Amino acid sequence: MPLDTAQTDPRPERLTAHEARQRLEHARNSRLAQLRAIDEARQSTDDHLMSVQAEAIRQVLTEIDEAFVRVDDGSYGTCQGCAKPVPAERLEILPYARHCVACQRRAAD
Secondary structure (H helix, E strand, O other), X not given: OOOOHHHHOOOOOOOOHHHHHHHHHHHHHHXXXXXXXXXXXXXXXXXXXXXXXXXXXXHHHHHHHHHHHHHHHOOOOEOOOOOOEXXXXXXXXXXXXXXXXXXXXHHHO
């Protein structure tokens, strides 16, 4: 009798809301730590690169907050471009991803 790999696969297709929240909290805490380090370093210097980095981190924090809203409303993990599920592997890397890779590429063009 062949094995049903879908049942034996230890990785679920979709993250649970709890798992999504944990990943988002970790991403938020990491970005806040980076932002604090930049702010501390910027006190001793007025570096344009640090300002750009700080702004990029603030943008990611906004995206993380928006992802929390999607967890709450049930749309987390669904691509905002094509309405298909965002692959779990992508959400592991970017827990705040709004788009699947194909839609993200189209949005970047």
